[in-house]
Amino acid sequence: MGDTLLRVKDLRVHFPATRSWQEALHGERPVIRSVDGINLEIKRGEIFCLVGESGCGKSTTGKAILRLVTPTTGEIYYQGQSLYQLTRSAFRPYRRRLQMIFQDPFSSLDPAQTIQEIVAEGLAVHGLYPGRRERRDRVLQALDEAGLRPAKTFLHRYPHELSGGQRQRVVIAGALILEPEFIVADEPVSALDLSVRAEIIQLLLQLREKRGLTFLFITHDLALAKLIGDRLAVMYLGKIMETGTAASIIDQPLNPYTKALVSVIPSLHPVSPEQRLLLQGEIPNPRHIPAGCRFHPRCPVAQQEKCEVLEPPLELKQDDRYVACHLVPRPEGYVTPGIWEKRSRGTS
Amino acid sequence: MTAPLLEVRDLKVYFESERGRAQIVDGVSFSVEQGQALGLAGESGCGKTTTALAVMRLLGQGGQIAGGQILFNGEDVVQFDAERLRRFRWREVAIVFQGALNALNPVQRISNQIMEPMMWHEGLSAREAGLRAQELFELVGIERKRLTQYPHEFSGGMRQRAMIAMALACRPKLLIGDEPTTALDVMVQAQILDKLNQLRRELNLAMILITHDLALLRETCDRVAIMYAGKIAEYGRSDAVFANPQHPYTVKLLGASPDIHGDPEEARRVLTSTIPGHPPDLLDPPPGCRFHPRCELAFAPCHVTEPALITRGPDHVASCHLLENDTHG
Numbered sequence A: 001m002g003d004t005l006l007r008v009k010d011l012r013v014h015f016p017a018t019r020s021w022q023e024a025l026h027g028e029r030p031v032i033r034s035v036d037g038i039n040l041e042i043k044r045g046e047i048f049c050l051v052g053e054s055g056c057g058k059s060t061t062g063k064a065i066l067r068l069v070t071p072t073t074g075e076i077y078y079q080g081q082s083l084y085q086l087t088r089s090a091f092r093p094y095r096r097r098l099q100m101i102f103q104d105p106f107s108s109l110d111p112a113q114t115i116q117e118i119v120a121e122g123l124a125v126h127g128l129y130p131g132r133r134e135r136r137d138r139v140l141q142a143l144d145e146a147g148l149r150p151a152k153t154f155l156h157r158y159p160h161e162l163s164g165g166q167r168q169r170v171v172i173a174g175a176l177i178l179e180p181e182f183i184v185a186d187e188p189v190s191a192l193d194l195s196v197r198a199e200i201i202q203l204l205l206q207l208r209e210k211r212g213l214t215f216l217f218i219t220h221d222l223a224l225a226k227l228i229g230d231r232l233a234v235m236y237l238g239k240i241m242e243t244g245t246a247a248s249i250i251d252q253p254l255n256p257y258t259k260a261l262v263s264v265i266p267s268l269h270p271v272s273p274e275q276r277l278l279l280q281g282e283i284p285n286p287r288h289i290p291a292g293c294r295f296h297p298r299c300p301v302a303q304q305e306k307c308e309v310l311e312p313p314l315e316l317k318q319d320d321r322y323v324a325c326h327l328v329p330r331p332e333g334y335v336t337p338g339i340w341e342k343r344s345r346g347t348s
Numbered sequence B: 001m002t003a004p005l006l007e008v009r010d011l012k013v014y015f016e017s018e019r020g021r022a023q024i025v026d027g028v029s030f031s032v033e034q035g036q037a038l039g040l041a042g043e044s045g046c047g048k049t050t051t052a053l054a055v056m057r058l059l060g061q062g063g064q065i066a067g068g069q070i071l072f073n074g075e076d077v078v079q080f081d082a083e084r085l086r087r088f089r090w091r092e093v094a095i096v097f098q099g100a101l102n103a104l105n106p107v108q109r110i111s112n113q114i115m116e117p118m119m120w121h122e123g124l125s126a127r128e129a130g131l132r133a134q135e136l137f138e139l140v141g142i143e144r145k146r147l148t149q150y151p152h153e154f155s156g157g158m159r160q161r162a163m164i165a166m167a168l169a170c171r172p173k174l175l176i177g178d179e180p181t182t183a184l185d186v187m188v189q190a191q192i193l194d195k196l197n198q199l200r201r202e203l204n205l206a207m208i209l210i211t212h213d214l215a216l217l218r219e220t221c222d223r224v225a226i227m228y229a230g231k232i233a234e235y236g237r238s239d240a241v242f243a244n245p246q247h248p249y250t251v252k253l254l255g256a257s258p259d260i261h262g263d264p265e266e267a268r269r270v271l272t273s274t275i276p277g278h279p280p281d282l283l284d285p286p287p288g289c290r291f292h293p294r295c296e297l298a299f300a301p302c303h304v305t306e307p308a309l310i311t312r313g314p315d316h317v318a319s320c321h322l323l324e325n326d327t328h329g
Helices: A021-025 A058-065 A088-097 A115-126 A132-145 A164-176 A194-211 A222-228 A246-251 A256-263 A339-347 B048-055 B082-088 B110-122 B126-140 B144-148 B156-167 B186-203 B214-220 B238-243 B248-255 B264-271 B300-304 B322-328
Strands: A004-016 A031-043 A047-051 A073-078 A098-101 A182-186 A214-219 A231-236 A239-245 A315-318 A321-323 B006-017 B020-032 B037-041 B063-072 B093-096 B174-178 B206-211 B223-228 B231-237 B309-313 B316-319
Touching: A004 A058, A004 A214, A031 A047, A031 A058, A031 A214, A031 A231, A031 A239, A047 A058, A047 A222, A058 A073, A058 A098, A058 A182, A058 A214, A088 A098, A088 A115, A098 A164, A115 A132, A115 A164, A132 A164, A164 A194, A194 A214, A194 A222, A194 B248, A194 B264, A214 A222, A222 A246, A222 B264, A231 A246, A231 A256, A239 A246, A239 A256, A256 B186, B006 B048, B020 B037, B020 B048, B020 B063, B020 B206, B020 B223, B020 B231, B037 B048, B037 B214, B048 B063, B048 B174, B048 B206, B093 B156, B110 B126, B110 B144, B110 B156, B126 B144, B126 B156, B156 B186, B186 B206, B186 B214, B206 B214, B214 B238, B223 B238, B223 B248, B231 B238, B231 B248, B231 B309, B309 B322
Parallel strands: A047 A214, A047 A231, A098 A182, A182 A214, B037 B206, B037 B223, B093 B174, B174 B206
Antiparallel strands: A004 A031, A004 A073, A231 A239, A239 A321, A315 A321, B006 B020, B006 B063, B223 B231, B231 B316, B309 B316
16 A cells, blocks of 8 residues: 555535525524535555445545535645646546546436447547547447456447446446546445445455555445455544544444444344444434534533533544544553644654 | 244245246245244345235235235235235234335325324224324334424434334234335434334234345344245244355355454455356246356256255255255265
């Protein structure tokens, strides 16, 4: 695993919320703080998993990285280049190098286009390989690489003729044809059956090996994240609660939220019922994010004086493990700088 | 041992289409006792939902029960007339579907929707039904005051809870859940399954849980049936089936399920030997064992004769030719 490929700095994405008449009367402009100040570093060649429950802001983060939604504040550095500072035209090459794969292969393909047209679309958009024959060869190659073999037989078919797994491969081929370096994969296997899922995951792992691709893998499935992820970050209500090596977080979660989440995931090696930490209630409305630690109203160990008042920073608590929680002890004698200070001190 | 609450014997469900007859469920047998939970698992199209719908006699157009018996408390559901069916559904067996948003009427208050079956099926007055609706909401863990709200005011988890409350409205003896928590977040799923398990104990409710999530079955169900292409591949006590899977399909399916407490190295290794190919077209199923075209261990008999269910232990059967010699040897 190499150097830092992509860095997310203090990213915030706030959406305007619909106003109630009372709010309108007081001239308030309520916002939904979908992503509320996150920092990430993704290394070249790794699979970085972003996990969390619905509405935690993981998909929005993925889209913001690719400039598919407008951030409120923050910066994305790709190989040191700030993506948000680029003009539209200067950003175009990055559109090609950074690709996205969506969840639902049933709605993300145009039903009226043939597979060849769908896969070649990116080439047309970027004006690559203008020759007809050349373009067809590229499509064949991408289909083959995505595991649709023999590729020729797929060229003139339509999405409805394909199974769910095959459609997801078409989506992947459409991304691959642009020879990307970095792929945001948003729940790419959630809609698929077990055996098909396994095939697609295998394909993604192979692509990383062969092409040295880097992935931001967004999923709600922690078991899957442990299986394929090098590192992961757990999000809750727009913030990162814990981040570090994937397997170590899941085997030994430190943040109370991560602990609870891991404990209730069904397993073939079930934990004893006493070890299950069932949280009460549901995730609060992101319009009204609780003060202090945003997890405190549901946290089994929250302390009034600290957790309800002060937002815990994401700080280093163990080897390579950053946790946002007042109650997780810091290393002995360790003066905690913020994540960025620590990093810059280490590298400079 | 008491007689099972539900006993399905050699159930066959065929669908007629323009291209011919599809044997969606082909000779499925299982039983569920009071207070017990049975899990039906398998990939899309394996017939697990159709089996459940057949138990409730809710097969849509073109579908018909072509053979077998569905004994509920000793009575054959297949023979029920319309009037008996009306009493059977909801009062004896109820079902919770996956998409609660689609199953609830958006322009009616939740309270009306919960009260309706009670008034229809049990002839309760609106007042009585209203009181029971309040009890039911408490039972599934939603505040009473939210009864008068509309479905869009509920979160996904609450809608699913409301669906469960509705299914329990007429105090059924058997509850069928068709992927009842699949669309929900893990914490909400855990909350709902806890609630279902609690109800099972308190009301001695029997349950059939349909899901593709094997780990979920492992944790909730006493018994499991693994289905493949309309047939039961393996059936038995869940601890036995998961500790010691016998059918090659079960083994592969378990290998393809990432496990939170599993060893990732091991899991990645297993993942590279996934199940090749696709489930067969049920309009034209392969001869012999329906799994043989995808089975690495298939040998001569698998291409020709259909394997029978072979006993592999107390309360544990699997249908595979490989196990035949094994029993004697």
